[in-house]
Amino acid sequence: MTTASIALVDDDRNILTSVSIALQAEGFVTRVYSDGEAALKALVDNPPDLAVLDIKMPQMDGLELLRRLREKSAVPVIFLTSKDDELDEALGLAMGADDYIAKPFSQRLLIARIRAILRRTEVAVPGEHGEAAPPPQPVIERGRLAMDPARHRVTWAGANVTLTVTEFLILETLAQRPGIVKTRNQLMDAAYHDDIYVDDRTIDSHIKRVRRKFRQVDPEFDAIETLYGAGYRFSDD
Structure with missing residues (x-):
């Protein structure tokens, strides 16, 4: 069973490094990008199982990246927004994001949200292989x-x-x-x-x-x- 791959897009390399290490420790495969343009091409050409996008990035911000991504892909997206910035949250969800987390955030919370979305999309979630499989849902x-x-x-x-x-x-x-x-x-x-x-x-x-x-x-x-x-x-x- 293939392990879930997570793409992280953030211009803060400290966040990229710490979150990537935390996800790898949980058994996920990670890919990191600090540039919106490069991330967009990679996410379309080689889609991960889920992407985590930061909103506040130079050149192409997370909202523009999400808008352009949604023209070509339905990959699940969690976006990171500034604390109490309701405008970013509303725009991101309306544009097709699946969830959001306000900075500063706990890595435990982010991992829990990632697992929840992957379970909904039937992707293999690390550390849960021993659980009983849910009954198949009818078409x-x-x-x-x-x-x-x-x-x-x-x-x-x-x-x-x-x-x-x-x-x-x-x-x-x-x-x-x-x-x-x-x-x-x-x-x-x-x-x-x-x-x-x-x-x-x-x-x-x-x-x-x-x-x-x-x-x-x-x-x-x-x-x-x-x-x-x-x-x-x-x-x-």
Whole structure:
């Protein structure tokens, strides 16, 4: 079983070194980058299992790196932001990040977040090989939609649609019960950890991104309905 690879992108070499050593001690394979341009090319050409991006970097900052990465890849991303900088957090999550951690942070917390996301994407997590494997999750089929949680694979009328972990969880929550309205709070609970707080606009941004991705393969896609003042629902008609 291949060990999970983690890419670290930060212009602070002390952070790169200390976090890389901590992750390697936990059994992860690490790759480090101090330049956004070089990191973008590497993340697209040779995707890791997860990337940790710093927001505050010269030349290409973490938000721009994330924006350009999301045009080509759905690799899970945790981004590092300044303490109490809610604007960075909201922008990063709306642009497709899967989680965030405010600096200064504990390495134990970062490793816990990395493990949580990798478990959701069915990647081998070091130190957990002896645990009982969870039962396989059935493929969800709703009209032209097919979702395979075990493989994190989504198709629409047979065409592949690439979603981030967060986008996948939001769509999965809607598709599990077609026709049932899910509030934004319910979608947030499904997509984020208990200690991650996002506002309604972040969920709206994720929904817009999901719709846009589906319309790239089917311009007439309209299966995700907005019920103003209530939330969203999936229609498999």
